[in-house]
Structures are given as structure tokens and as C-alpha cells.
Amino acid sequence: MRGGRREQIDGLRVIAMTGVLYVHYWNEHPTLESVRVSLFFIISGFLIGIILLSAKDSRATINVTNFYVRRSLRLLPALFLMLIVATLFNMDGIRQSLAWHTFQMSSLYFAMTEGWKPWVAAHLWSLNIVEQFYLTAPLIIIFLSRRHIFVAYCIIFTMSVVARTHHAELGLFAWSNIVFAFDPVAAGALLALVKDNADVRAVLTSKINNLVSIAIIASPFAIGVEFGHSETYKLLCIYALSSIVLSSYNGYKGVPAHLLANSVTRFLSRISYAIYVYHMALWWLVAGQWPELYQTGPVTFFVMSTVTVAVATVSWHLIEKHFDALKTAFPVTQPVPLAAERA
Known part of the structure; x- marks a missing residue:
């Protein structure tokens, strides 16, 4: 374990990030479209769940304010830098909706307007x-x-699934899928809660269950593309991906272990957040000079992915890691005073 998380989880994070770049730069409607977002959400819920549950299980005092500060130091520098640059260039008219994106309400804005304008901020909903x-x-x-x-x-x-599948009857947004997408994140938190249960772990991390999980994920190739966009598939995927996340946390052996945990995945995982935040704005900037890159496909994917990784690397070394280092001044847990412990 490194930095409080299993290294193989880094590999899964890179897979999710690569899926995002593939969808946006190459193929807008892939067969396995649901997988990338659900995997990203499950990992997020799982890792934060582990951090908070570990703090809860220790006899330390938990500083909630410091938890929020630490999250802000990790997430906000890259996000605000992207929004500042996007505003300076008024990318796709982003100034008109800037407040929504600044205060983390992009999902609500896009649901209300039922459109992806400004498209440079479309990914912020997740x-x-x-x-x-x-x-x-x-x-x-x-x-x-x-x-x-x-x-x-x-x-x-349950409420997320119901709100998304019955939005019309409930009088909710037609685009409820981007507002009520908490089910995979909640699944990640539940996974963190039950990860130490021997029976649950034995079932979810078994070889048979992993094979079943892979079959579930790949099932749209056999059943049909429409199944890959169905709510049934999304729910099955949450189970399958949760099994794979827990198996990665416990540690695969052999080839899967080497593929998921190596120097490349460790590096890409570290900058994956910046890659995600910057990739649409960078597309606007680069394609503005070379319009042919607006055409999605393999060339756009490889060119823009290279540019995005390069910019994210610079961002990490010049900006983000310095804010990240400040987190040591804001510990989430503080030891219980000895006198209180004896009492």
C-alpha cells in the first residue's frame, strides 16, 4: 500500500481516465460508455470511504474542517486554473455560466438547459x-x-436509481442522469464499509466472480449496443466494477498485477485529475489552431492525449504538488489526549 491506497487502484484510475479521453477524442458513443464513469465514481467513493472509516475506527479525534481543506487543496487549483483560462478566452461562451461551474453546479446547469453548452465544461458534471x-x-x-x-x-x-429511471413521473429533469448519479459513488462507499467482511471479500474477489464480472462488462458486445446503454446494464456494471475494485485493492497476482501497478500507471494516476480537468479546454485551444482536430478519431485521440498529458505533467510539478504538500498541515485525525483515553 502506498499513500493509504493500493497501487493497483491507480491502474484502474488510469483505465477510467483513458476511457474518458477515448470517448471525447475518438468515439462519442462507444459500446461500453457506462463503464468509464461508473468506475471513476466507484473508486472515488471507495477510497474516501476507506479514509473516513479508518479515521472513525481509530480512537483519534476527526477534524471535519481539515478533511474539506485537504480535498480543496487537491481539487480546486487545477479546476480554478482551467476556469480562469477558459474565461479569459470565453471558450464557447463560458462566461455566461461561469458561476455555475465555479460553485460546482455544472450538472444542475446542464440539466436545466438540456444541452452541453459550454462544451468545454461539459465534463465537470461528474x-x-x-x-x-x-x-x-x-x-x-x-x-x-x-x-x-x-x-x-x-x-x-436506491433514490438515485429511482430518480433517474422515473424522472418523468416524479416531475424531475429530463436530464436527471447527470444530477442523480450517486448510485455508483454510494456503491463505492458501501464497498469500503464491507471490504473487511471475510464472506463478502471471498465472494467478490473470487476468480469465478471476476470472470463473471468481466463477462457482464463485455456483455453488450454479445447482446447488443442498446443493452450497453440500459439501466439494467448500468446496475450490473456497478456490481461487476465493484468486484474488480475490491480485487485490485486486495491485489491481483501475475500479469494483471503488473499491468495495473507499474511506474507508468503510478505516474499517470498522479496527474489523472489534471488530465480530466484540462482535456476539453485544451481541445478548444489546439483545435482552434488546427481545426481538423475537431474531427474525432484516432489522430485527434493520440495528438490531444499527448498534449493533455504533457500539460497535466507541467501542472502537477509547477502548481498542484505545491498545494498538495500543504495537506500535511491539515491532518484529518488527531490523537486522543492520554487523559481522555484513560477516562
Whole structure:
């Protein structure tokens, strides 16, 4: 384990990030479109769940404010830099909706307008989901018992699915899928909650279950593309991806271990957040000079992916890592005073 997380999770994060670049730069409607977003959400819920549950299980005092500060130091520098540059160039008219993106309400804005303008901020909806999870997770995990945490995230999971699938009957947004996408994040938190249960771990990490999970993920190739866009497939994918995430956390052996945990995946995982945040704005800038790159396909994918990785690398070394280093001044847990412990 490095930095509080298994290295193979880094490999899964890179897979999710590569899927995003593939969808945006190469193929807008891939057969396995649901996989990339669900994987990203499950990993986020799982890792933050582990951090907070570990803090809860220790006998330390948990500083919720410091948790929020640490998340802000990691997430906001790259995001605000992207928004500043996008505003300076008024990319796709972003100034008109800047407040929505600044205050992490892009998903609500796009749902209300039922469109992806400005498209340079279209990807921020998923960050909103994760950041809203970060906002509520400490309140749920720290202040509730494990039993009530389980119930809370089961309710969140169920309500998200119902709101998304029955939005018309409930009078909700037609674009409810980007507002009520908390089910995979909740699944990640639930996975963190049950990861130490020997029976659950034995089932989810078994070779047979991993093969079943891969078959579920690949099933649209056999059943049909439409199945890959169905709610049934999305829910099955949450189960399958959760199994793979837990298996990666426990540690695969052999070839899968080397593919998921190596120097390349460690490096790309470190800059994956900046890659995600910057990639659309960079596309606007580069394609503005070379319009042929607006045409999605392999050339655009390889050129823009290279540019994005390069910029994200510079961003990490010049900006983000310095903010990230400040997190040491804001520990989430503080030891319980000895006198209080004896009492």
C-alpha cells in the first residue's frame, strides 16, 4: 500500500481516465460508455470511504474542517486554473455560466438547459457528483454508526436509481442522469464499509466472480449496443466494477498485477485529475489552431492525449504538488489526549 491506497487502484484510475479521453477524442458513443464513469465514481467513493472509516475506527479525534481543506487543496487549483483560462478566452461562451461551474453546479446547469453548452465544461458534471459526495461523506460516516451508514448509502443508491429511471413521473429533469448519479459513488462507499467482511471479500474477489464480472462488462458486445446503454446494464456494471475494485485493492497476482501497478500507471494516476480537468479546454485551444482536430478519431485521440498529458505533467510539478504538500498541515485525525483515553 502506498499513500493509504493500493497501487493497483491507480491502474484502474488510469483505465477510467483513458476511457474518458477515448470517448471525447475518438468515439462519442462507444459500446461500453457506462463503464468509464461508473468506475471513476466507484473508486472515488471507495477510497474516501476507506479514509473516513479508518479515521472513525481509530480512537483519534476527526477534524471535519481539515478533511474539506485537504480535498480543496487537491481539487480546486487545477479546476480554478482551467476556469480562469477558459474565461479569459470565453471558450464557447463560458462566461455566461461561469458561476455555475465555479460553485460546482455544472450538472444542475446542464440539466436545466438540456444541452452541453459550454462544451468545454461539459465534463465537470461528474466532478460535481464526486465533490457533492465529499461534502456529505464525513457527516454520514463520522457521525453515524456502521449500521446506519450502510442504511444511508443504500437509501442514496436506491433514490438515485429511482430518480433517474422515473424522472418523468416524479416531475424531475429530463436530464436527471447527470444530477442523480450517486448510485455508483454510494456503491463505492458501501464497498469500503464491507471490504473487511471475510464472506463478502471471498465472494467478490473470487476468480469465478471476476470472470463473471468481466463477462457482464463485455456483455453488450454479445447482446447488443442498446443493452450497453440500459439501466439494467448500468446496475450490473456497478456490481461487476465493484468486484474488480475490491480485487485490485486486495491485489491481483501475475500479469494483471503488473499491468495495473507499474511506474507508468503510478505516474499517470498522479496527474489523472489534471488530465480530466484540462482535456476539453485544451481541445478548444489546439483545435482552434488546427481545426481538423475537431474531427474525432484516432489522430485527434493520440495528438490531444499527448498534449493533455504533457500539460497535466507541467501542472502537477509547477502548481498542484505545491498545494498538495500543504495537506500535511491539515491532518484529518488527531490523537486522543492520554487523559481522555484513560477516562
